[in-house]
Amino acid sequence: MSARWFPHGVVASPHHLASTAGARVLADGGNAVDAAVAANLVLAVVTPYFCGVGGDLLAIVWDGEAHGTVSAGAAPAGATPEAIRAAVDAGHGDPSVSMPGTGGMPMFGALPVTVPGAVAGWFDLLDRFGTRAFGDVTATAIELAEHGFLLSPHGARFPERARARFGDQPDWMANYGRMEAGRRFVQTDLAATLRTIAEDGPSAFYTGRIADAIVEVLQRGGSTMTADDLAAHRSRLVTPMSGRYRELEVLELPPPTQGVTALTALGILDRLGDRLPDDPAAAAHLQVEAIRAALADREEHVADPRTMTVDPAGLIVPARLDAMAAAVDAERAGAWPPARPAAGGTAYLCAADRDGLLVSLIQSNFVGFGSGVVVPGTGIGLHDRGAHFSLEPGDPNVIGPGKQPLHTLIPAMALRDGAPEVVFGTMGGDAQAQIHTQLLGHLVDGGADPQDAVAAPRFVVEVADGSVAVEADADPAIAAGLRERGHTVTDLEARSHSAGHAHAIRLVAGGYEAGSDPRSEGGAIGH
DSSP states (O other), X not given: XXXXXXXXXEEEESBHHHHHHHHHHHHXXXXXXXXXXXXXXXXXXXXXXXXXXXXXXXXXXESSSEEEEEEOOOOOTTOOHHHHHHHHHTTOSOTTSBOTTSSSOBSSSSTXXXXXXXXXXXXXXXXXXXXXXXXXXXXXXXXXXXXOEEOOHHHHHHHHHHHHHHTTOHHHHHHHTTOXXXXXXXXXXXXXHHHHHHXXXXXXXXXXXXXXXXXHHHHHTTOOOOHHHHHTOOOEEEOOEEEEETTEEEEEOOTTBSHHHHHHHHHHHHTSOSSOOSSHHHHHHHHHHXXXXXXXXXXXXXXXXXXXXXXXXXXXXXXXXXXXXXXXXXXXXXXXXXXXXOOOOEEEEEEEOXXXXXXXEXXXXXXXXXXXXXXXXXXXXXXXXXXXXXXXXXXXXXXXXXXXXXXXXXXXXXXXXXXXXXXXXXXXXXXXXXXXXXXXXIIIIXXXXXXXXXXXXXXXXXXXXXXXXXXXXXXXXXXXXXXHTTOOEEEEXXXXXXXXXXXXXXXXXXXXXXXXXTTTBOEEEEO
16 A cells, blocks of 8 residues: 555544544644644544553654653652562562563563653643644543543453553453453543543643652552652653754654664664665665674663663764774674563554645553552553663663653654655654664665555564564565574564554655554554
8 A cells, every 4th residue: 555645734543533533623723732632632542552641752843943842751860779679579570571681670560760841841741832722632642531532442352461560450451451352441530630630731641649649659668759750740842853864864863762763773884885785684684784883882871861871972972983884794793782671562654734744742651551560549550661771780771869761752853955755753762863873774775655654574683682573574585684694583474563553754745744653553543
């Protein structure tokens, strides 16, 4: 299926109800930011296994220049490795269920919950760039929460898997255990929460009754989170980092995101030839090697920028990228250092309007339903972004008071001659930077349109061991060629959730063409 063309504006997201809500805002005269926030709020209702009110938000907005928004929460002021270990000793959290290399930092429960940034991010985006009030853009989300929506078989797979993890959690079961394919899923508590936030603003979430309920449930689970931690949260406006790929200037958010990881991989590839080889296995090998080098770099350096020991910009200076590219063997797989895998539980969307305002936005619970902690009486599930913290001294991501963990979330844009050409991104944890690299390979080197680019079969490098998982519908020559070059190759089902849900909008004569990932149940909808 080819990319669809829209003369005035478009929203692409991983759920058709969210894309429809955003497109309706555009048709009613709202701008791209209004539409993106409306779509994100609907995603918070209809895909709680990806994102929600209890998660973080990051975005890049173009209004003639690029603006970055990072609304990613920090660890509590009382969070230290010693405090986490004491809580674990007291029976809170399971250190055996943790990400490799974190020293037993629990992945689920109250301990990995950092301050959720999404609510502040939504209001800041609307205040700075939007034309509609939060109450206006949240109307569809409230309606879907209050009256329900039919859960598809595709969507039902996520709560089915999560029941094995959270089935013994009464609050999670009461809130999400009711999700079944073909049945209307109603969330009256969440509808009431969204109404309260719409009426009283972000302070309704970060102070007052909702904040008190968040603190109570987290402290009951061993967290040191306090009302002061929540009240202190602020979104940050940042300048996107930039790097080159062919004739494009690629924009990514700076640390604590892994945006510099995508720029590193693209910078290495840009030095390995004017375009990717026609041989699909040779092209995949170069992409894999560039991605592996970039991921290893991420694990060694990327963290909260206030505690990094290197300047993020220094990671992508030309001389350094030249040396990394020179180390790539075009015929053989290189050695692999151990790294820290991050699963995906995220929603990416993008939007564009008739005035050229562009939004690349990503919002996440981190791993599926996040921490599994549901705040009683609110319908809010809390994320577990802090699972990426380490308890090991000297690790760049060691947990600390008020510190932000490494974020895999990376919305992106690419410019040509200073003007926007494509808005793109994906969910997928560690795969996000990898998918950015593959999307631009298809769009730039392969000449694909946005729909073909996001639909093309993908590979994912497993950061725990450097192996490469290749989707089953990929050209068989790719897996065979990678094995011949010394890579360990595993099989990934066709159109796998693990290969991300990517979406893209490209600026073309007379409007936009857009693509939405068939791995999701979304769509590109506009007018």
